[in-house]
Amino acid sequence: MKKRVLAALLAAAMVVGALAGCGTPKTKESKESTGSDSGEKVFRYSTRTEPTTLDPTKSNCIPDNEIQHALTESLVRNTGGEVTPGVAKDWTVSDDGLVYTFNLNPDAKWSDGEQIKAEDYVYSWQRLMDPETAAPYAFIGEYIKNGLAVETGEMEPTELGVVAKDDTTLEVTLEHPTAYFLSMIGAQAQFAPLRKDIVEKYGAEFAADAEKNVYSGPYVLTSAKNQKWIFEPNENYWDKDSIKLDRVELSYVQNQETALAMYESGDLDYSEIPSAAVPNYEGKDNKFRNGNVDYYYFNMDETKDSPITNKNFRLALNYALDRNSYNTLVNNDVYAPSNSLVFSGLQGADGKYGEESKLNSYPLEGDEAKAKEYLDAALAELGKASASDITVTITTSDADSAKKQAEVCQEMWTTKLGINVEINQITYAEVLKRHETGDFEIAWGGWGSDYDDPYSYLELFKSDSSYNYSHYKSDKVDELLKASQTETDAKKRMEMLHEAEQIIIDDGAFLPQAEREVHYLVDDDVKGLNFFYCSINLDWVYADIQ
């Protein structure tokens, strides 16, 4: 008996030993990459949000878009806000701004050598809007004529406003004039061309890995395994002389401290800096704003018995917030405090929207006296004897940053206004649900735009928008936003949008807080990186190592 015990233990030990000796799982591709010693131009960076798909139609987050920006060639290419020809060498727009006719470059080829044809765009856009596809970002295609009707199944995908006149002529009809249409299709992955034969060949497996696709863009994907994506130049790309890098390696590194450590030890050429570590890199870091804004929604639903429905009360909350101190306490001064709705870095009529803005808003440092005036007016209107009779609840997510945000607001409002503030932390998924059900008084909110235009942010306060979680209704704002969609004079249009923003601020319709800023480190020899604030943050397509 004892011998059997011993034998069993020995056998177990041998199995464990054998398994332990079987070597690490294969990461062949990554073993070859030991930097740019061989004279190869290699750019290595990481993302902390894992890309969700390699199917352009189903892209639904910034990392997805960034990957497709390198692998696909849209009609035009948007590089840091500048629109240049892509597969379309030129285009015309009808006088009413509704019909775009693109002339495609006959030399533009897929990575397998086939010509990129107008039909490839028609197929891709129809697939995007087809309810059967269930693309999570299908709403981006509602700009195209009949987009919404196709999406809801009322019309066939073939009735979508995109037609291939011949192999090199594509005609796109829009629902309404859209000033930012070209800019949008140049950065949003969903507008990339697709090859019907390839998609149908692989079916559900299409783009499941690097081999199950063909590529229209400047790079092809040679590997997509084990949280690592490897890009190499596309030999058949129409503009391949502009592409300088020999290889790009993207690693998914969730932990920002780890990414930074990898940068420090030379395993990465580019890394974001976690906000707590930003002070350690003063003078060495670079930064860009990624277009994301942080704010709180106020629920103005009149049927709710909440002080938030009172305009003076909302203004009191807005004036009581010292956004400079807020930014120090919540964001380590890494972000930029904000008292406006539209991200300041967007393209305006001539320059940047923020520079052209004459917005008259709550001062960044707050104004306690004014806050109290508004509070007194609110108390009188609400029929409350004192501020301590008022209790409001902030509904926010369970993230650490969300907690800090809420606690700082709570502290400022309690000490300056004397009201009671409660914090209700729930999961992120539930916060999103609450936005829709309207079951909140004050709720966490954040927005980043899919296109380079103020409309994206202002739409949050358009009364019939599905994003109007605040139940805000201003006839004037609705009117201005509607008019802005048909106005073709860029300057006049921008003025309308500025005016709408002013009304929203005057109504205290929400609580602006901060614009997000990303701090990063990059090796000195890396040149030509571009940064953008819609759809894409980091664009290395034209980067070079010198």
Place this chain on the structure above:
Amino acid sequence: MRKYIVKRVIAAVLTMWVLITAVFFLVRLMPGDPFQNPKMTEEVRANLESYYGFDKPLIVQYGVYMKNLLQGDFGYSMKFTNKTVNTIIGETFPFSADLGIRALVLAISMGLVLGIISARNRGKKLDFFCVVIAVLGTSIPDFIMGAILQYGFGIKWGLLPVAQYNGIKYTILPACALAFYTLASVSRIMRASMLEVSQQDYIKTARSKGVSEMRITVKHQIRNAIMPVMTVMGPTVASVLTGTFVIESIFAIPGMGKYYVESVSNNDYSMVLGMTIFYGVFLIFCNLVVDILYGVADPRVRIGER
């Protein structure tokens, strides 16, 4: 023996069915849904719901799921839309298991040695040293241990790679960080068990027969003292091999841990279910192996079946 195993397997299948059914329905009670995009519109949501069959009654969805499951199909992830849960497990489990096996070999061998040394030198300096290691191991959280090792060996002295998993030397730091806790607990259990066994009559008999101390320890004490360590090995092996969120995150290892943890906050129903089932089967299997080994090692365990 065969009857014993058959009985255990039937119990395991029943346990799995209860687990799957409970998780299937409970996961739907979580607030929110898998389509977590602040920009989601009603129209897109409706299309997604019909795509995943959420518009059908829950009991029908359960039937479809069970049918697919019997064919070994966990379905598509709802977050990583063009990957199946099977693919994700297939890609990530080898990394977690590889790391886990290394950590376990280290933890068990070192833990046993420390426990034995400690017991044999009870009350002496060496014992004290081993106890300190055990206390540190159980009280330092793995994210601190991982960060310390990473900083010291990776950044400060540059001896080992900071992160990722591209070869043998990449495995050393995460395996040590992961092993530390198990090592400490194994050494504590072994020490206590060794001391308990040393009071037994058969040890006294052996000693009075004049058997050498070394022979007593090796032949009698260790073999009997190891049983409690085997008992805890089932759950330990299962949890270490299926990946740990924290260590894998710190060392950027493409393992399973993250997908298991995040599938819950993502409300990725198919992923939660797939991961739970995989982990459940693995845990039951490990416990079964331990039970069988136990039966082999200790005749008293098998008395019940006779």
